[in-house]
Amino acid sequence: MLRLGIVLIVLSLLSGCVSVVAVGAAGTAAVSANDRRTVGTQIDDKTTEARVNAAIAEIPKVDEDSAISVHVYNGQVLLTGQSRSQALIDAATNAATKVANVNKVHNQIRLGPPIPATSTMNDIWLSTKIRTLMTADEKVPLLKLDLIVEDSEVFIMGRLTKQEATAAVEIARNVQGVSRVVRVMELIN
Numbered sequence: 001m002l003r004l005g006i007v008l009i010v011l012s013l014l015s016g017c018v019s020v021v022a023v024g025a026a027g028t029a030a031v032s033a034n035d036r037r038t039v040g041t042q043i044d045d046k047t048t049e050a051r052v053n054a055a056i057a058e059i060p061k062v063d064e065d066s067a068i069s070v071h072v073y074n075g076q077v078l079l080t081g082q083s084r085s086q087a088l089i090d091a092a093t094n095a096a097t098k099v100a101n102v103n104k105v106h107n108q109i110r111l112g113p114p115i116p117a118t119s120t121m122n123d124i125w126l127s128t129k130i131r132t133l134m135t136a137d138e139k140v141p142l143l144k145l146d147l148i149v150e151d152s153e154v155f156i157m158g159r160l161t162k163q164e165a166t167a168a169v170e171i172a173r174n175v176q177g178v179s180r181v182v183r184v185m186e187l188i189n
Helices: 003-017 020-034 039-057 086-097 117-136 162-173
Strands: 066-073 076-083 104-111 145-150 153-160 181-187
Touching: 003 181, 020 104, 020 145, 020 162, 039 066, 039 076, 039 086, 066 145, 066 153, 066 162, 076 145, 104 181, 117 145, 117 162, 145 162, 153 162, 162 181
Parallel strands: 076 104, 153 181
Antiparallel strands: 066 076, 145 153
């Protein structure tokens, strides 16, 4: 039923008959209502994400020599991106660890220069392909997970059953162009 609602919203957008604001609010409500985290935890995660971003931004030279993204799900922090310096990678990890409500930090920052725009566009394309396939698969609760694609690597965050996690990983790893799939999730019963 929820998948049908999403399809109807997308079709309405394509026809230009629905206000983007209304669709955005409906989409946010649908995601929030279907999330396995409580609304309070969702808010805490957004606050934690902002605080981790702020803590990393305070590191000298991080903006010049790094492109770091922060994602938070149920108190778990995923750091992705690139940095020209291992010292900056370590500093970012340490800064994230010190923020309140952080249970665990998954450092997936790669040593090297920030990726070019062409790689970012490829990541958007890969993310779209993966999300489309996941939407079509009844075993994957797309609204109960976060999907991050960075330099052709796919990171899956969420609270999923073993079967849901396996199905999500299988879909992602079989999409042409994906170099690696990393599970950053909690398994539930």
